[in-house]
Structures are given as structure tokens and as C-alpha cells.
Amino acid sequence: MAGWVLDPAYSKLSPDFGSLGAVFALTGERVTQDPLSEVIRVERDGVRYYVKRYTGAGKGLRRYVGRPRVKAEWQNLKLFERWGIPTAPIVAYGLERRFGGFARGALITRELAWTEDLAALANVHDQRLRDSGWVRDVSRQLADATRSMHARRFAHNDLKWRNLLVDPQRNLFLIDCPTGAFWWGPFLQRRIIKDLACLDKVAKYQLRRTQRMRFYLQYVQRGHLTREDKSRIRQILDFFQGRE
Template identity: 30%
Template sequence: MPHEMLSSDLMVIDPPFRGRLAAHGLDTVARVLACGGDHLAAWSRTSDVIRVDFTDGPGAVFIKRYHYPRWRHRWRAFFRGVFFGASRARNEFHTLQRMRALGIHAVRPVAWGERRFTHFVQSCFLITEAVPEAMSLAAFAQSYGRPEQGRRASPRVRHEFLRSLAEEIRRMHEAGFVHQDLFWRNVLVRPLSQERFEFYFLDASLGRRIRRARARREKIVYDLAALSVLAPDFCSRADQLRFMRTYLNASTLSETDRAWLLDVQRHWGLYRETELKRLRQGQVFDSIRPAAPPIGAA
């Protein structure tokens, strides 16, 4: 049987973006998989992220593509339920939609697509709208957490940044949603006027809504542990404690709160080395990222 008869493409585009994606050659699976993009934002052995700038006006999109060239990768996805269910890209598209419906600040999903061979996923992709003038929290920490380079954010800016972030994450968790991959590289920050900040969540393929409070609280431990990995590189221990008090909406911490935060710290230690290694691998792309905008300096 010819290879083409065993292969199938499927792509779904949010209606308001159909015309614009078509005008930029991003309206079929084949075109998206072949697109070179304007900037390479990230790369690994099985995935890449490119940015495509619109030429008919302001705006851009990011395309995250997952590739499964080897059969061992396809069988791994099979045992995760992808063979009969949604691909990773399709799942993340719908998760971002659910987050936005709950009032959670998440990047806007624009389209998803997948290419299958005898129902095994060969490639899939997610297209999201770029947030203007935004950067990841990891890039923000690297830009404004280095006093030796004279770019450390002032205490006032750090306090406002951490307060706004704590409140945003509390709202997400109060809506019953847990991200489950809440590292600083998966949160965008957009500096606003008067030293204020706006945050957006991305890479939420593992995220889900958990209605039972006890089960959700257990998962929240992992969210806060992931979020704490880079905190020492940006803020003091007093700043971190202030963040936790804001998140818990408490002026002082109870014994129960302290025991819970110790659990967060234990998980934080398990994540840190792996996450730092991943960030070092991503630094090769720093030179093509936009320069960090000026904010209040110490």
C-alpha cells in the first residue's frame, strides 16, 4: 500500500486567524511543518519553537512542533494514549482554551495540527499568538537578577513583580486549575507602565482542573516547587517568604502553612539541577531574543 494512503493530516484553526495564517502560508499541516520561521526560539531532539512575524501588520505567532521520527518515540506516545486520543499539541490547545474560559491569563491558542502514519503521530504542532513585549520569567530573572552586571531590579520593582505573580498564581489555583509544569520558562511576563506587570501561562499540556480541594492542594505543591527553582537567582529569602504570604493571603504563616512549605522545599531540591541544565542548553538562543526593556534598577 502506498505510503501516502497510510498517512493523514489534520489541522484546526481558530476562525479569526484563518485568513491571516493563509496569507503567511500557515494554513496546512505540510506548510507549517516546512516553515523556517523568522526566529528559532528553542530546539531539542524531538521539538522546536519558531516565531513567525506577520508582514501585513503588527503581531506574530509562535509555532511549537513535536517530531516523532523514530518508532520508539511513536510507541511511547501510543502507551500514553495518543494512538486513539489527542496528540500533545491538540491537548495543549484545548487546555489553553479551558484556562482562558476560567479567566486565567494564558497565551491565546491559534491552531493545532497533526500528521499521522497508520494512526501513529509522526509530527504535531501548536500555534499560539505572541504576547507583545513579553519574555519568559527565566529570561527576566537573567536580565534583572544580576547585580554584577548592574541590572538588578530595585527592591520596589521586585516586590511588585512578586506580588503580582503570587496573586496571578493564586487566582489560577482558586479556579481549580493546576499547571503541573510551572517552571519560569513556562510563564511570560509583560512589563507595563508604572512598574506594573502582566503574566501569561504557556506549555500547559499537563495542566488540568481538579475540583477536589485536597487532591488539588497536593498538586499545587509541585507547581510551587517548580516555581521556586529560579527564585534564589532573582530574589532574597525575605522576598520569597513575602511571595508565599501573598500567595496564601496571610500576614503570618501558621504551623500548617510552614509544614506545607517544607514539603514544597523538598520537591524544589529535586527539580533544581535538571531545570538549570535545561536553561543552560537554551542560552544558545539568547542572542536572537529581543533586548529586555528598561525597568526600575537598584
């Protein structure tokens, strides 16, 4: 049994995107591949689309219980839209089950034209990372988006620079969130620390200490650090100790 949704705005693409079978028959430029999924890029009418096709529900227990990874991904992107967090537009999504278990699924998003991910900028030592105004604008947007998620008890769980896109107008977008989820109590606090540590893992090599501190103060919406902030910052700095 398959369930598939194509955004009506893209109905003219139904021959290619109108069913799960058609989507799995698509050919295109392979972007990534792992044991659970692959991403290909296709172009239609001058617009590029990313097609993520899953053949596995997830790792560990997710292979048998809980949301399949592809379902979590499209639901999380929809949450970002609802919360006003800029992300890639969803074109189509769905999955197929056999005998009650996950068989396959897919998610199609429209390309965010002229964007680059922050990890790629860091890898080539892009001069924008040396532009204090550019860093300030992007940092503010990232702080707002991260705070918005965490205030709702939601953690991204893969908040890395490669999943942050920026366009020439300095607009920031969050993408790729298949493992994001809602948490409570100490579990939430641990996930919040992980999100912030993932961001700082690259930032500590690319940004000045004052810029990293400004991001944190923007995130907590305070002008100075409290005792609790100092304790949390120590946890952030220690999170990946011995694992890098």
C-alpha cells in the same frame, strides 16, 4: 486524517497557517528543538508568530495512550483564557492521525510583544528584580494565577521562571503548559508542591526572604501562616533537595 483550526481573525494568513501541511512546510528562525518538537519564529506583516511543530505524541505511555502533547498544550492554553489567566494568543492548532495513532501536530501562537521571561531577567541580574514595587506587582499576579489553577485542581507541572513573561507595563503571562493536568487527592497536593517549588527554585537566589513569604501569603490569601502553611513550606523547600 488531519484536524486543523485557524482563528478566523487570522484568515488572511491562511496560505501559511491554513493547514497542517502548510505549517510543516514553513521555514523560519529556529528557537528550540528536542526529540518531540521544534519551535520556529516567523514574521508576517510586522507581527511575529511562534510555530511549535510536534512529530511525537509525548514521552512514556503518552506515545501510545492519552492526549498527545500538542493537544494538551493548546487545550491548557484555552483553559488559561477561560480562567482569565493571561497567556499567548492562539492563532491555529491541530493534529494528524494515521491508522489511529498520532502522526504530527502543531500549535501557533502570536508573540507577546516586548515581553521577557523571568529566567532571562534573573540570568542578567536585571535591576527590576531589585525594584520592590515591580516585584510586588508581578508577585501578586503570579500568586493570583497560581491560586486560580490550583483551586480548580489543575497543576501546571512546569511552572518555571522561563515560562513566565512580563511586559514593560508589569503585566504577567503564563506560557508553555503541555504537561499541565487535573489531579485529585494526594496526587494534587504533590503537584501543587512541585509548582510552588519550581517557582521558589530561582526565587530563593533572586528575591528577599520577605518577598518570597509575601508571595506565599498572597497565594493563600492570608495575613499570617497557619500550622498547615508551615508544613507545606517545609515540603516546598525540601522538594528539590539533592537534585539541584
